[in-house]
Amino acid sequence: MSTVQSPAVRSLTVLYDAGCPLCVHVRHWLLGQPHLVPIEAVAAGSREAVRRFPALDHEDTLREITVVGDGGQVYRGTSAWIVCLWALAAHRQKAYWLATPAGAPFARAALLAAAKYREMTAAPCEGRCEVPGAPG
Template sequence: MATPHEQRTPVTSLTVLYDANCSLCVHLRHWLKGQPQLVPLYLVPAGSDQARQLFPELDHARTMREITVIGDQGQIYSGSAAWIICLWALAEHRPKAHWLATPSGAPFVRGTMLAAAKYRELSGAGTGQAPCDDQCESPG
């Protein structure tokens, strides 16, 4: 009989589905790509043909509204768990991810998620109303 530890499925790579029409999401995509990774991150536009081919079972409309990360063994993370797993994959941010996953870190994650959602709402991201142009490559 396997122990609880032996029953865990290790995550060896993650696919991050991001909204390519959202300047904030595109900025975060570039930031993630530039970070040293302990677990490889593959960044794929949400709702794209590639995303639909890779993950035909997903609700792709939902992935346009909420960050979704898929582990190589089929694990699905969304919302705050998706943000935390992205940080967990990064060499310099894994300790912060562990803290954010605790009750002490939860208010910070919630505040960050609410701010990002408000930004996306105001920009029209995820709705198809605000197409992204070349300015999305480096906001600010």
């Protein structure tokens, strides 16, 4: 029996909501940390995001954090937060723990708290949530 292995992750691209103060803050924090795996940030729903990742649902990337690995891996929600921590030198061990059954409730709670804060502080879309160049 053979096992299918995913390609190793050598870099990550975080799709973040450039109109959300929390998302912008987290983007700056992530990029300022020492990395074990390089992280790049691209505004979700931007022309650049659509060009790089044409198969993604870009409206969804504006609603939920999405991280794309260089091998085509796509992480959303809690998994996206955990893989970002995994890429950081100071937080890899924490990421491993958050990915366990014991840590998963904490990861989920942190994501829900961030989503609630984002909902309370982000400006209304006012047209910016439309994905440029997306079919539909």
